[in-house]
Amino acid sequence: MATAEEASTALYVITDQLEEAITATKCHKCGCLQQTVEALAGTDVGRAELVTVLARARNVFLPKKYDCLGCAVCYPAIAANAFVEAYPDAGAGLDLCPTEEREERHGWPPLPGDYSVIRYGAPVAVCALNSEVIVKSLSEQKPEGLAIAGTMHTENLGIERVIKNVLANPHIRFLLLCGEDTQQAIGHLPGQSFESLFQNGLDERSRIIGARGKRPVLKNVSREEVEAFVHQVELVPMIGEQSVDVVSAQIRSCSERDPGSYPYSVRPTPVERIHAREPARLTLDKAGYFVAYPDPRRKHLVVEHYTNQGVMNCVLEGTSTGALYSEAIERRLLTRLDHAAYLGRELARAEHSLIAGAPFVQDAAPGELAPREPKDSCAADSPCGCAPALVTAESSSSSTETQDCRK
Numbered sequence: 005m006a007t008a009e010e011a012s013t014a015l016y017v018i019t020d021q022l023e024e025a026i027t028a029t030k031c032h033k034c035g036c037l038q039q040t041v042e043a044l045a046g047t048d049v050g051r052a053e054l055v056t057v058l059a060r061a062r063n064v065f066l067p068k069k070y071d072c073l074g075c076a077v078c079y080p081a082i083a084a085n086a087f088v089e090a091y092p093d094a095g096a097g098l099d100l101c102p103t104e105e106r107e108e109r110h111g112w113p114p115l116p117g118d119y120s121v122i123r124y125g126a127p128v129a130v131c132a133l134n135s136e137v138i139v140k141s142l143s144e145q146k147p148e149g150l151a152i153a154g155t156m157h158t159e160n161l162g163i164e165r166v167i168k169n170v171l172a173n174p175h176i177r178f179l180l181l182c183g184e185d186t187q188q189a190i191g192h193l194p195g196q197s198f199e200s201l202f203q204n205g206l207d208e209r210s211r212i213i214g215a216r217g218k219r220p221v222l223k224n225v226s227r228e229e230v231e232a233f234v235h236q237v238e239l240v241p242m243i244g245e246q247s248v249d250v251v252s253a254q255i256r257s258c259s260e261r262d263p264g265s266y267p268y269s270v271r272p273t274p275v276e277r278i279h280a281r282e283p284a285r286l287t288l289d290k291a292g293y294f295v296a297y298p299d300p301r302r303k304h305l306v307v308e309h310y311t312n313q314g315v316m317n318c319v320l321e322g323t324s325t326g327a328l329y330s331e332a333i334e335r336r337l338l339t340r341l342d343h344a345a346y347l348g349r350e351l352a353r354a355e356h357s358l359i360a361g362a363p364f365v366q367d368a369a370p371g372e373l374a375p376r377e378p379k380d381s382c383a384a385d386s387p388c389g390c391a392p393a394l395v396t397a398e399s400s401s402s403s404t405e406t407q408d409c410r411k
């Protein structure tokens with residue numbers, strides 16, 4: 005609570021700074037001045053001590069041209085700060101700044117993806133297809149009216165995710181489809197498929213009519229959701245457009261004709277979400293266990309396979325994680341899914357270590373080993389399955405430590 009003297013000083017600063025803005029023509033069409041004046045006008049002080057200066061400020065308002073001109077010294081901002089300092093209770097809930105981030109809203113978007121959330125309450129979503137550079141630039145520039153910008157690479161799961169995330173935000177009324185559509189190496193055509201969805205809808209098997217992409221079938225959205233989506237948003241087709249300036253101009257243009265939030269909502273198809281837990285119990289694979297390590301001298305990954313009696317069965321070598329686990333599966337060196345997942349994880353870590361030149365230590369598999377018969381010692385050739393596990397990228401020799409690594 006400000007003292008009478010502090011309040012008087014604050015009122016002087018607020019009035020003085022607003023007078024500066026009133027005489028500066030650049031401020032008349034600036035969101036900073038207009039929003040600050042409207043916010044202060046809604047307070048008790050604004051209706052009493054500041055009523056005259058606020059009325060004078062309103063008289064100079066012109067149609068807003070920019071949210072904020074970014075001036076090094078902003079008169080309304082100084083006034084707003086003085087107000088909040090003198091009247092913290094009244095200032096706490098005020099919406100004083102038009103450029104303040106409003107981006108995060110818990111639960112939106114509901115599905116993860118390759119996108120940047122800009123602000124929840126804006127009317128435009130940008131789907132830049134395969135052009136990541138557009139998304140990066142827009143997320144830095146944050147043009148007014150932009151809610152979200154992302155890429156989309158496939159005509160089935162990609163389109164389904166856009167539909168679900170847009171339906172979860174009724175403020176979005178425009179979808180700008182821009183950027184590069186084709187990925188020659190893969191052959192998807194998500195942009196052309198999206199346009200076809202708006203033009204033709206789905207056939208009886210949920211295939212997008214007229215889509216030329218690989219598998220343009222939407223299995224994870226209902227017809228009701230698709231219909232609501234094409235009603236909620238207006239498609240702005242700009243496939244092939246790579247200019248961020250052109251896309252930004254279109255975002256502004258759409259924002260100016262924002263019809264307001266979509267009044268109808270559809271109930272999303274429920275999908276079970278399961279919180280994954282660590283396994284409590286670790287069961288050994290009857291086929292044996294593995295010791296994996298990178299061999300930086302030969303630029304190879306190496307996997308030694310041992311029987312559960314500690315006898316080396318064979319050594320697999322290769323240059324990629326996929327080659328090695330495929331060979332292990334082919335040779336039936338794995339009989340358990342959790343063992344296969346473990347081997348894949350350790351090979352991926354070893355491969356990363358090989359590429360980055362970083363040390364590698366084989367991790368233990370998750371879960372507690374089942375109780376064993378008591379033993380005097382626990383060496384690499386022990387039937388218990390303990391194996392030498394410390395391996396570094398600098399050395400392909402595999403044993404300076406022994407730990408129970410299960411496989």
Ligand code: SF4
Pocket residue numbers: 025028030031034035036037072073074075077078079080081
């Ligand atoms: S940023 Fe502040 S000082 Fe600059 S034009 Fe806008 S209101 Fe005026």
